[in-house]
Amino acid sequence: MPLRLQSGAAGAIEAAAQRLAAGGLVGMPTETVYGLAARADDAQAVRRIFAAKGRPADHPLIVHLAPATIAGAPGWRDAVAPFASQVPEFAVALMQACWPGPLTLILPRRPEVAAAAAGGQDSIGLRCPAHPVAQSLLIAAQAAGVAGVAAPSANRFGRVSPTTAQHVSEEFADLGYDELLILDGGACPVGIESTIVDATRGAPVLLRPGAITAAQIEAITGLSLKLRDEASPRASGTLASHYAPRAKVRLMPAQQLQAALDVLGADAKNIAVYARTALRAGRGVVLRRMPDDAQRAAHELFAVMRELDATGVPLIWVETPPADSAWAGVSDRLHRAAA
Numbered sequence: 001m002p003l004r005l006q007s008g009a010a011g012a013i014e015a016a017a018q019r020l021a022a023g024g025l026v027g028m029p030t031e032t033v034y035g036l037a038a039r040a041d042d043a044q045a046v047r048r049i050f051a052a053k054g055r056p057a058d059h060p061l062i063v064h065l066a067p068a069t070i071a072g073a074p075g076w077r078d079a080v081a082p083f084a085s086q087v088p089e090f091a092v093a094l095m096q097a098c099w100p101g102p103l104t105l106i107l108p109r110r111p112e113v114a115a116a117a118a119g120g121q122d123s124i125g126l127r128c129p130a131h132p133v134a135q136s137l138l139i140a141a142q143a144a145g146v147a148g149v150a151a152p153s154a155n156r157f158g159r160v161s162p163t164t165a166q167h168v169s170e171e172f173a174d175l176g177y178d179e180l181l182i183l184d185g186g187a188c189p190v191g192i193e194s195t196i197v198d199a200t201r202g203a204p205v206l207l208r209p210g211a212i213t214a215a216q217i218e219a220i221t222g223l224s225l226k227l228r229d230e231a232s233p234r235a236s237g238t239l240a241s242h243y244a245p246r247a248k249v250r251l252m253p254a255q256q257l258q259a260a261l262d263v264l265g266a267d268a269k270n271i272a273v274y275a276r277t278a279l280r281a282g283r284g285v286v287l288r289r290m291p292d293d294a295q296r297a298a299h300e301l302f303a304v305m306r307e308l309d310a311t312g313v314p315l316i317w318v319e320t321p322p323a324d325s326a327w328a329g330v331s332d333r334l335h336r337a338a339a
């Protein structure tokens with residue numbers, strides 16, 4: 001079993017920072033989801049991430065940065081300078097408005113740094129997380145000589161991202177206490193992964209929707225956001241099938257969902273339903289109410305998927321979320337879970 005430490009326990013942050021410095025793996029809580037962290041400047045440490053996740057080594061990882069010590073734009077420019085060879089003004093505006101926070105920026109990479117973490121791409125994904133535990137860890141790691149921390153979501157490739165330390169522990173139960181240290185920082189407040197904006201193509205391109213919405217990005221940059229296209233880099237979070245529980249997920253509008261439940265009638269079983277609308281179903285159906293608020297829905301989404309999966313049902317029927325842009329992140333994850 002991995003070693004699990006309460007993030008507030010004496011010496012926990014320092015122990016985790018030492019693991020990172022020594023090239024080991026740390027389960028790191030962030031405001032979005034838990035990350036599987038290793039030092040970004042050590043190709044062997046980064047290979048441990050890919051091996052543990054079962055992720056193809058050409059899928060790039062996000063590098064997490066400690067908060068800037070100087071306030072405002074100059075601080076953020078300094079923070080990204082060791083990794084990024086060029087930083088457009090709109091990216092600086094996004095850092096100032098959204099960092100620390102749930103936004104990842106893809107920037108042109110300095111060819112000599114973090115090649116393994118970048119999965120061989122000529123760009124690099126950078127993010128400064130807002131979670132106090134992640135920040136303490138990144139600051140302590142920096143003091144121990146670790147400039148940036150590569151961390152994908154701490155789940156096996158293609159599976160649902162973890163939002164609690166328990167989830168991380170379950171995903172990597174086969175790793176020993178000396179192979180993975182998990183810092184328990186409680187449940188992640190946001191609950192879905194960061195918004196990803198490609199800043200390598202002159203104008204911002206949305207690669208993955210998240211808590212920071214398209215409308216916010218356009219308001220901050222004063223530019224219209226392009227959607228990903230053929231020229232966009234591959235990102236595993238953008239594969240059609242991803243974030244998938246074991247059960248088969250199907251999305252349906254409320255009316256269709258109710259009609260399908262009516263057909264099954266009182267004997268219906270082996271189905272879980274996750275819907276905002278109150279529905280009638282047989283007693284054998286696991287009914288779970290989705291919050292009406294997009295942020296609350298995001299916060300619990302992956303934990304609910306895991307819970308419903310754990311009931312052993314082969315089918316999860318989910319009510320299609322509203323088309324509203326506030327729901328784009330939740331909607332994206334559900335469509336990929338259903339693909």
Ligand code: TXA
Pocket residue numbers: 030032033034035036059060061062104106118121123124125127151152153154192193194196207233234235236237238
């Ligand atoms: O919220 C998050 O972003 C979490 C926490 C731990 O920070 N991390 C996360 O990492 O979701 P991951 O690896 O599961 O998803 C990152 C996504 C992947 O789809 C990856 O392909 C993409 O970011 N990505 C990273 N670097 C990239 C690059 N240079 N170019 C294009 N896509 C990149």
Ligand code: MG
Pocket residue numbers: 152153161237
């Ligand atoms: Mg992931």
